Amino acid sequence: MSKVLVVLETTADGLRSQSLPGVTCGQEIAAKTGGELHLLVLGANAGTHAQAVAAAGYGAAAVHTIDAAALDPFTAEAWADAIVHAAKTLGASHVGGTATSSLRDALPRAAALLDAPLVAEVVEVKSGDTFSRPVSAGRALLDLKVSAGVILFTARGTEFEAPAAGSAVAVSAIAAPALDTRGVQVLSVEKTASARPALTEARVIVSGGRGMGSGDNFVHLERLTDQLGGALGASRAATDAGMVPADLQVGQTGKVVAPELYIAVAISGAIQHLAGMKSSKVIVAINKDEEAPIFQIADYGLVAKWEDTIPRLTELVAAHTSA
Amino acid sequence: MKILVTVKRIPDPDEALKFTGGGLDYSSHKRVPNAFDEYAVETALRLAEKVGTKDRQAEVIVLSICPAGQRQHVTQFLAMGADRGVVVDVDEDTLDTIAVSKAIAAVYKKEGADLLIAGKLSQDNEGNQVAQRVAGLLGAPQACFAAQLAWDQAGKSLTVSREVDDGVETKKIPLPAVVSVDLRIVLPKSVQNGATSPDHAYQEGPRLASLRGITMAKRKKVATYSLADLGVSAGSSEQETAVVAPPARAAGQIVGSVDELVEKLTKEAKVL
Ligand SMILES: Cc1cc2nc3c(=O)[nH]c(=O)nc-3n(C[C@H](O)[C@H](O)[C@H](O)COP(=O)(O)OP(=O)(O)OC[C@H]3O[C@@H](n4cnc5c(N)ncnc54)[C@H](O)[C@@H]3O)c2cc1C
Ligand SMILES: Nc1ncnc2c1ncn2[C@@H]1O[C@H](COP(=O)(O)O)[C@@H](O)[C@H]1O
Numbered sequence: 100m101s102k103v104l105v106v107l108e109t110t111a112d113g114l115r116s117q118s119l120p121g122v123t124c125g126q127e128i129a130a131k132t133g134g135e136l137h138l139l140v141l142g143a144n145a146g147t148h149a150q151a152v153a154a155a156g157y158g159a160a161a162v163h164t165i166d167a168a169a170l171d172p173f174t175a176e177a178w179a180d181a182i183v184h185a186a187k188t189l190g191a192s193h194v195g196g197t198a199t200s201s202l203r204d205a206l207p208r209a210a211a212l213l214d215a216p217l218v219a220e221v222v223e224v225k226s227g228d229t230f231s232r233p234v235s236a237g238r239a240l241l242d243l244k245v246s247a248g249v250i251l252f253t254a255r256g257t258e259f260e261a262p263a264a265g266s267a268v269a270v271s272a273i274a275a276p277a278l279d280t281r282g283v284q285v286l287s288v289e290k291t292a293s294a295r296p297a298l299t300e301a302r303v304i305v306s307g308g309r310g311m312g313s314g315d316n317f318v319h320l321e322r323l324t325d326q327l328g329g330a331l332g333a334s335r336a337a338t339d340a341g342m343v344p345a346d347l348q349v350g351q352t353g354k355v356v357a358p359e360l361y362i363a364v365a366i367s368g369a370i371q372h373l374a375g376m377k378s379s380k381v382i383v384a385i386n387k388d389e390e391a392p393i394f395q396i397a398d399y400g401l402v403a404k405w406e407d408t409i410p411r412l413t414e415l416v417a418a419h420t421s422a
Numbered sequence: 423m424k425i426l427v428t429v430k431r432i433p434d435p436d437e438a439l440k441f442t443g444g445g446l447d448y449s450s451h452k453r454v455p456n457a458f459d460e461y462a463v464e465t466a467l468r469l470a471e472k473v474g475t476k477d478r479q480a481e482v483i484v485l486s487i488c489p490a491g492q493r494q495h496v497t498q499f500l501a502m503g504a505d506r507g508v509v510v511d512v513d514e515d516t517l518d519t520i521a522v523s524k525a526i527a528a529v530y531k532k533e534g535a536d537l538l539i540a541g542k543l544s545q546d547n548e549g550n551q552v553a554q555r556v557a558g559l560l561g562a563p564q565a566c567f568a569a570q571l572a573w574d575q576a577g578k579s580l581t582v583s584r585e586v587d588d589g590v591e592t593k594k595i596p597l598p599a600v601v602s603v604d605l606r607i608v609l610p611k612s613v614q615n616g617a618t619s620p621d622h623a624y625q626e627g628p629r630l631a632s633l634r635g636i637t638m639a640k641r642k643k644v645a646t647y648s649l650a651d652l653g654v655s656a657g658s659s660e661q662e663t664a665v666v667a668p669p670a671r672a673a674g675q676i677v678g679s680v681d682e683l684v685e686k687l688t689k690e691a692k693v694l
Contacts, residue, residue, distance in 0.1 A: 174593075175566070176564065179558060200587040204554060207552075208557055208558035210555060211557075211558030216519065219550055232548075234547050234665075235548070238667070239441070239666070241665050243662060244660075246661070280563075282595070285592070286593065335605060339606060345585050346588055346589055352542070352604065359693050360687070360693040380693070383683065398675070398691065399676075400676045400677065408680050416694065
């Protein structure tokens with residue numbers, strides 16, 4: 100019988116919500132193989148964090164923990180060792196999680212230690228061994244069939260709904276193995292402070308590009324963003340120029356997002372940018388150049404300068420939300 | 423210090439994809455270097471050189487797994503300034519990722535390298551996993567998605583700022599180690615090597631080859647190995663069973679004014 104092990108990440112408040120799409124992907128693999136879903140919580144306080152996960156259950160057979168000081172803060176080195184140990188202890192057939200920056204770091208390392216293939220950025224589970232994933236900046240969808248004793252995967256967050264909670268399940272602790280952080284030291288983790296929703300979870304995103312001209316001008320987009328209760332995004336050109344922090348970059352090498360409404364302002368629409376936002380439900384493009392490729396995928400295009408449109412748009416949205 | 427940089431050739435991402443029944447036909451595509459690998463070579467050169475002098479404090483070796491007869495990209499990187507090349511002579515499309523990673527790890531050991539710098543991602547297959555795998559195989563520390571890097575020569579370590587989901591993590595790793603580089607590693611002051619002045623601002627992006635570099639490249643050594651030389655088998659854990667174009671979006675419309683836009687977003691799209 101297949102055993103699908105999904106690795107979760109936690110924060111001080113419990114389960115990190117970004118982990119949920121990976122759980123859904125794991126549920127689908129378990130369903131397609133008639134197997135069991137198992138969840139894994141790692142950290143210095145894994146036992147405590149696992150309680151909330153176990154209460155929600157998510158249809159899992161069990162929630163496992165490895166509690167060890169060496170797992171906090173996250174390092175790919177210690178996490179990969181722990182994941183490998185859990186996979187072997189449980190006899191997992193599949194091991195994966197959401198394609199977050201941490202799991203994209205740790206899971207391939209674990210895959211190498213298990214001498215196993217890893218299917219990255221799964222968007223659809225075709226069967227227990229065949230998965231669809233985007234390639235070439237999202238211009239093609241590839242079905243990859245993998246054959247191995249154990250299969251690793253990361254699930255693209257935008258493509259799997261959050262899982263429904265189920266009945267509570269038991270937590271069982273796996274004794275921590277020797278964890279070797281290979282002499283690495285995490286010196287700091289600087290989180291970008293923001294009162295706005297996370298890009299990957301926002302219902303609305305307003306993104307600015309090089310055509311905004313300067314970081315100061317982003318204040319106009321911030322006002323609009325806040326009226327919409329959304330998140331701020333950016334193109335690579337805007338982040339590279341230091342107009343906004345790097346973690347706001349949307350695209351092939353930035354965040355992959357799929358909000359209900361994506362408003363691209365002064366962004367040309369390079370293929371690498373589109374790769375990160377073209378699954379959005381409704382796309383609006385505001386650009387002064389009517390030839391800009393962004394118009395080819397926009398549901399609504401406005402050929403105009405941001406200076407002439409964003410203030411009015413903000414005003415109308417404000418009037419609409421207060422009405 | 424020996425820096426090994428992995429470089430891959432990919433079908434030109436600016437050319438349209440050609441879908442055949444169930445696959446992609448790249449036969450007429452021009453092959454170009456993977457952009458992240460250009461950044462990786464630039465990173466290695468910035469670590470190696472002492473700007474303003476002819477001194478070098480590291481040897482930069484570029485490694486590609488590709489047919490030996492199709493290594494133009496390797497020559498390009500030698501022209502850019504790498505010291506020598508290693509080619510693992512096999513059609514990389516016939517290998518699985520496990521084999522690619524094992525071949526790279528084997529060359530790393532053979533060379534006795536101190537640092538591997540890889541791209542974060544191949545732009546074509548978007549695996550985002552080779553660097554992490556090689557680190558695992560070597561039992562070495564890893565710093566992936568690097569945006570900034572400082573080399574402490576006395577301490578034999580690197581301090582690396584990595585772009586993570588909601589910010590930046592700074593991690594210190596002892597050498598030997600594996601690094602994968604993200605886009606912003608090629609900003610003017612992203613790489614500090616302890617010898618070049620920290621105030622030195624590089625031109626943004628990977629450097630172009632000079633005429634002299636192009637001439638010199640022809641004289642630089644390129645060693646060729648087979649998979650068998652490295653004790654690696656091609657592997658068959660991955661099989662592409664179908665390739666399709668993603669569903670197209672329905673055609674959109676151009677609106678004449680902000681007022682019209684808001685009207686449509688409210689009444690038609692119902693997202694406001
Ligand atoms: C390996 C690789 C990975 C990459 N990954 C990403 C990625 O993840 N995300 C990403 O975004 N890019 C990525 N890029 C970069 C991408 O190719 C483009 O260079 C980038 O997206 C361009 O950003 P932009 O649209 O803001 O700038 P530009 O292409 O310069 O476009 C600016 C636009 O602003 C418009 N404009 C100017 N002034 C105004 C005004 N006053 N009002 C309205 N419009 C105006 C112009 O008409 C133009 O269309 C990547 C590139 C490479 C090589
Ligand atoms: N055939 C290859 N030859 C040399 N390096 C490679 C090859 N394939 C992948 N790499 C390296 O691994 C990195 C990440 O690739 P990937 O994990 O496939 O996205 C690339 O940027 C290269 O540095």
